[in-house]
Every structure is written in C-alpha cells, then in structure tokens.
Amino acid sequence: MALLNSFWLSFILFSGLWLVAFCDQDGFLSLSCGGTKSYIDSFNISWVSDSAYINTGNTTTTTDNVGGVSLRFFPDFQGRKCYGLSVKNVSSLVLVRAQFVYKNYDGLSKPPSFSVSLGTAIATTIDLATNDPWTEEFLWPVDKDALSFCLHSIPDGGFPVIYSLEVRPQPQGAYQTGMEKISNKLLRKSYRINSGYVNGSLRYPQDMYDRIWDADEDYAPLHVSSGFNFLVNLSSSPSIRESPPEAVLQNARVLARRDALTYNFPLDTFGDYYIVLYFAGILPVSPTFSVLINGDVAESNYTVRSSEAGALYLTRKGIKSLNITIKSISFNPQVNALEVYEIIEIPSEASSTTVSALQVIQQSTGLDLGWQDDPCSPTPWDHIRCEESVVTSLDLSNMKLRLISPTFGDLLDLKTLDLHNTSLTGEIQNLDSLQHLEKLNLSFNQLTSFGSDMGNLVSLQVLDLQNNSLEGIVPDSLGELENLHLLNVENNKLQGALPQSLNKESLEVRASGNLCLSFSTMTCNDVSSNPSIETPQVTIVTKKKHTRAYNHLPIILGAAGGALFVVLLISLSVFLFVRKRTEVTHTARAATEMRNWNAARVFSYKEIKAATNNFKEVIGRGSFGPVYLGKLADGKLVAVKVRFDRTQLGADSFINEVCLLSQIHHQNLVSLEGFCHESKQQILVYEYLHGGSLADHLYGPNSKKFSLSWVRRLKIAVDAAKGLDYLHNGSEPRIIHRDVKCSNILLDRDMNAKVCDFGLSKQVTQADATHVTTVVKGTAGYLDPEYYSTQQLTEKSDVYSFGVVLLELICGREPLSHSGTPDSFNLVLWAKPYLQAGAFEIVDESIKGSFDVESMKKSAMVAVSSVERDASKRPSIAEVLAELKEAYSIQLSYLACYGHAS
Secondary structure (H helix, E strand, O other), rough: OHHHHHHHHHHHHHHHHHHHHHOOOOOOEEEEEOOOOOEEEEOOOEEEOOOOOOOEEEEEEEOOOOOOEEEEEEOOOOOOOOEEEEOOOOOEEEEEEEEEEOOOOOOOOOOEEEEEEOEEEEEEEEEOOOOOEEEEEEEEEEOOOEEEEEEEOOOOOOEEOOOOEEEEEEEOOOOOOOOOOOOOOOEEEEEEEEEEOOOOOOOOHHHOOOOOOOEEOOOOOOOOOOEEEEEOOOOOOOOOOOOOHHHHEEEEEEOOOOOOEEEEEEEEEEEEEEEEEEEOOOOOOOOOEEEEEEOEEEEEEEOOOOOOOOEEEEEEEEEEEEEEEEEEOOOOEEEEEEEEEEEEEEEOOOOOHHHHHHHHHHHHHOOOOOOOOOOOOOOOOEEEEEOOOOEEEOOOOOOOOOOOOHHHHHOOOOOOOEOOOOOOOEEEOOOOOOOOOEEOOOOEEEEOOOOOOHHHHHOOEEEEOOOOOOOOEEEEEEEEHHOOOOEEOOOOOOEEEOOHOOOOOEEEEEEEOOOOOEOOHHHHHHHHHOOOOOOOOOOOOOOOOOOOHHHHHHHHHHHOOHHHHHHHHHHHHHHHHHOOOHHHHHHHHHHHHHHHOOOOOOOOOOHHHHHHHOOOOOEEOOOEEEEEEEEEOOEEEEEEEEOOOOOOHHHHHOOOOOOHHHHHHOOOOOEEEEEEEOOOOOEEEEEEEOOOEHHHHHHHHOOOOOOOOOHHHEEEEHHHHHHHHHHHHHHOOOOEEEOOOOOHEEEEOOOOOOEOOOEEEEOOOOOOOOOOEEOOOOOOOOOOHHHHHHOOOOOHHHHHHHHHHHHHHHOOOOEEOOOHHHHHHHHHHHHHHHHOOOOOHHHOHHHHOOOOOHHHHHHHHHHHHOOOOHHHHHHHHHHHHHHHHHHHHHHHHHHHHHHOOO
C-alpha cells in the first residue's frame, strides 16, 4: 500500500510539473504600482510598471522586512484616480486582485482610508489603520474590452495608496451557477479556504487561474479534527466550471465522529453573499449529509461519491454573519474547499449618447475636468448630478464656453443647466430638445437674442437671464410655458410690453434694469416717445395671495395715464437720483445680487442666533469682525462671521465676499455655507475647519507642543498655493485675494489647508487687464510695497504676501517683530540675505535636522523670489506652486529613506 501511495504521489507531482511547463500566463496582467522595472517573482509571474496604465499620482519607495517597496499615492485627492485595464480577448470573468500598503511611507504615521471601485460599482472601503498590508480580490463579469479600477478619497481619509494590481482570466462560465436570477453583479472575496490543509496558502502554478487558497487554520469547526490528505486520482467533473486545482481537492476536513462539522465566518458588511462548497470522493466510503446555512437547511441528503467531485452553489440575502454546518446522515461529514463572496450590485452605465456629448463639451472648454469613464457611477463627475445613472444636472458656470453648441441638445435628461458667467454671446439656441429641463441659468453673459427655441422647454420652472445684453421684446412663447414660476430678465436692454400671458398668479417676473418693460403698452409708448425722461427701474411681481401692498406698485404705475404719469415719473427719477447712494438703495441692490438663483443659502437672523447660542463662543476675528462657532440644525459645525460696521464700505465688502464665494468652488478655498442680510445685519456662514489657522500652529499657545514638521509645512504651503492659483488662473473673472496671511489659511482635521477671508478681494473683469487701481488695503507685514506705492493691484501682490507666509514657515517668526535688533524687525529684510546665501541657521529651531537640504533650498529660493520689491521679478503663483510641489516631493522621498517622523 505504501508503494502504491508513493507511485500516485510521484505520478501527480510529475503530471503537475508537466502541466505547468506547458501552460502559459495568457491574459495575466501584474502591475507593480509605483515601480519602474519589470521583474519575475518567485511564482514565475512577470511584473511590469503601472506607468502605462495610469497618468496621475506620485510614486515613492518605503521599506519593510524584505527591503524596498514601491508605492503609488495620490496627494491630489479630488475625483477618481483610475487604472485602465485591458480585458480584451479574455474569458467572461476576470479576477482582479489589489494590494494596498502604507508602511508609514510618508513619515506621518497616519494610515489612510479610501474607497475602491470597479467599473461603475463601489466595491469596498480600504482602511490601512486596520490592516497593513490589505489585499482585496474581486470577480468581474467582462462585458467590454477595458475595465476601470479606481481609488476614491473619503472625507478626512488621507491619500489613497496602492502597491500592486493583478488581472487573471477565470474559467469560462465559472461562478455563475446559482446566480441566474442575480444579474449584473460583482463578487468580492470574503473567504477562499483549502479545507483540511494547514501548511500555508496555495496559488499559481498549482492553481492555473492564480486564485489564492488560504490554509484551514483560523476557521476551526465547532468540533475540531485534523484535516485528512488522501492522494486519489479523481475523474474530473464537468459540473464544476470553476476548475478548482486538484491539489485543493486532495485535502478535506473530515469530522472524526458522525456529528456536525461547522464553520463560523464573521462578515465585513451586512449584505448578500454567494457561497460555493466543493466536495471530492477521496474517502473509501460515500458520506451523506445535509448542509445548513445559518441554521436553515440549504441542501439535504447530499452524497459524496467515491472518486467524483461536485459542488454546491448557494446564495443568502441580508446576512451579517455566516454559519455553515454539514450535518451527518451516514458516515462522517466532510468538505474539501469553500469560497464565500459578497454580492455587489453594478449600477447601470449612463447612455453612450450622453457620455459622448459630455466628452465633446469637455473638449470645448479647453479644460481637463477629470471626466473619464461613466459620468454617474461609481461617483458623479465634477459639475454633474445624476439620478439612477441618468445625468440630470450640469453646472459649467464660470467657464469660457462662448456659445451653446448643438451637443447640449443631446443631454436629453437634463433637469438643471447652469451656464451663468460662461461668456455666451448671440442668441439662445440648441436647447429645444431638452424637454425635461426645469431650471436654466444663463445669467451674466452677453446674450443678445432669445432665439426661437424657448417655447419648446415645456418643463421649465426657473429661467434666469439677468445681466445679459438681450434686446427687443420678451417673446410670447415664454408665456406658454405652463410650469414657469420665475422669470428673471433684469439688467438687459429689453423694452416694450410684456406678454399678457406672463401676467398670472403663479409666475414671478423680475424685469428691473431694462429700457422699459411693463404689462401696460401705453406706459412704454409714452416713455419711448420722450427718450429724455429716465425710464423706471422696477421689479414686476404678478398678483399673489397675501402679497404686501407695495408689490402692486408697478401695476398701479402701469395703469396711470399720460401727463400725470410723466410728472410722477420725473419726480420719481429725481428722488431716485438723490437717494441712489443711500443704504436703502444699496441694500435693495444687494438683495437682488445675492438672492439670484445660484446664490448660497439664506439664513434668518433667528437661525443665526440659535446656531451660535446667542453668539456665545468667539473663535477668531477677521477683517469684518468677530467669528463665532455655530452649530446648524442638522448638527453641522460652522464658523459665523458677523460684521458690526454698517457703513457703506462695510456693505460693499460684505456683498463682494458673498458674490465671490457663491461663484468659486475649490478644495483649497473655504466654502460659503450661506449668509444673513436682514436689515442692519451682515453675517457670513462658512464651513468650520477644526484645525484652526496656520497662525495658531506657528504662534499660538500650543505651537511648541504641537510643532509643525517641515513636511507638514510644505503640504500646507502647497494647498494654499493651489487655492491662490485657482483664484488667479482657474476662475473667471480672475480674483486677487489682497489679504493673504497666515491667519487666513485654515486647516482641517487632517491638516489640509484652505484659504479664507475674501472680504478685500478684487475681481479682474477684463481678460487682458494687467492691474486694478484701487485704494491700498491689506495687512502690515504682508503688504506688497509696489502696490502700496502705486495703488496698482496685481496677482503679484498676492505672490508677495504668500512669499511672506513661506518665510514664516521657514523661519517660524511673524512678519513684524519688535524684539531683537532693529535690522531684524522686518522678516523680509532680515531673512532674505540669509536665505539667498544658503545660510539655513535662521530656520525654525523646531525643524532643524529633520529636513532635506535640497527641499529647504528650493523652498527658500521661491520664497525669496516671491518677495522681490520689483513685481516683474516675482514668479507667478503657478510657478510658485510647481516649485513647492517639487520641494514637497523631495522631502517625502527623504522621509521614506531616512524614516524621520513628521
């Protein structure tokens, strides 16, 4: 018998080697993420660099117990970071395996967490604080030539990072039995156990599909017994399409007594699961047993016949733990292997017509909007909202489109389209096919004509055309839009009688700032025949129940006749001229500007008092006044900035900041939650950042206790520069901040930086303008000397102020100080000659010995050039950002090599 077993062992080993020698790795793809060289590993699998499969992310090298480990990480964490994987000419199913490693590569000792998606499905969330490294395996049903594998940041999760990515074709038709009623699903591996085997995991080349079968050592049954290892030549079973390797089927866990064999598996998430149990007749007897899942009989009287192999395929919905029990009926129960997968639904893709249209629109903007793969899933693209894989909202505000191309007409499911401030000219066109459109914002453009398509927008509810150059009359077709309840045509060049079809209770018409618009033909005729008389600037609000008396004034004026009207009109014009600079007029204009369709949330003063607990806790002071900690009704923390100065200048600054923050959106700019503009109240509500200001960390009471490392300082500088770069180069019109300083750079919990306080900002409305002449404003120590002497404000003024911030980060001292000798009072004048000479003894004591000299040198040089007195010699903020990114990357590499803590 021993001789016979020796023969079979030799035969199987020889057969296995023969098979390996003649099988190849067709369809295998093994990517070393962040690696630069190709190599062959100990399993004889070929690996290549991932650089040809992804065009974003940074690479670095960390160390572990076997030497250097290459990684790819994504510090620019907005949007998807995707690998494009070719699955052309492979089977109907592929295994995708990814490994994620942190190993403190950045020296910050803060493992990240992030989400992973395949195609349109969010597959799982990785938390490297729990396991490092972390491995995931997925089974993906191939339906096209390419697969997108993406990493997604989550709030406060840190930078996504990946170590390796593998694709392995699986047997034709595998993992489909029992799933006939569950279509369009992704499988995520929870367990794959080589039952009865305890000597490590098994994979390629024993499994030619390179699945990893884990040892049966951590999943002990209720009644533990040793695994049996019988070497029997099994006839292959065509019913097992998964083709488990023979080396796996040769092992089994067999219960020594006629009792119940039980596995208990904890599951990551509450959900639906797919279970495959493998049985092989490697015993001289044929046991019969029942299989129970969580106490319920899933299969009764199942018999394992000698020298045959079979499998059971089971699904269970809505479970959070898994108990598999094999209960004996005759002889001893056994199981040879098992697999457990979480079933994940794959969302439908957006229509190809929509995707093509959006890609054309992206090209027309001249910008890389990060639009790739599906616009709705796994997460919507920037500027887009979806409902069940259908694009229903598109916001391209503040981009230079210049015209509404015919491509917009292909977005048939749009409900909201925002193209305000996009440099549109000519007539409104190419929108007539948007039958579901409910909100259309074309304000703040240079449109001159309504075109002929507006009457076809049958679902339209809100139409905002304010601040264009529309001429002529308002077309009758707008009155035929039965669902329209707000029409804003303020500040155009329209005249004549408004269509009577617009004069209805359900519709609000805003028409001030035009040549003459009224529901009364006689009124406009009289004015047009006497052009020397100033035309009325009124808002027309149609009759509504419970409206106040003054809302009917335009209608009363429209009914007035002839000479009496002219007299009244002249009197009104004189009165308005006298009062046009008063606070009342200004407040009315402010309300009109700020409450447009795309403005931020409007809070009542009562809501503000409740949120701040009657202005209890002051957390700072800005250029407007004190800042209070607030908590909204939904529990969200906010920073509430209250202005006590009620002068005209204060109102201007308030309106400026609301207007700016309502238009700009960037991850490194503090976002506006809303505002309050009730009588005598000017209140701004911002997102709350838990980390305080950069000034707090450099000079606050806890600055020595929680000293900022050099790599953190660089990261903060990069973030702030990104925010300023967006203001200077990414927004339209360009924006000059005018008050860049450490106290206006705020930090979140993860020390990500955002620029705040836009109260003194100036817009550069002309594209070719080189400067704005304005009264000098800013903060002493940060103020650009050229701006101070000429009153000509440019983007380089912000660069100077930011250069002072960089000097503060390097030297750890404030811009102006009255300690020490007089020649050290001014930071710029004191630090500049030292840093130009490469003398780093003035570097902040708390970071000495922890920085890479090249990183410091590069940062110091860009800081010095930024504070040049001659603005023409200063770099642009984009150039500053590029240099800081390089300095940051150098410091990260230094930390990875030398292991300095942050």
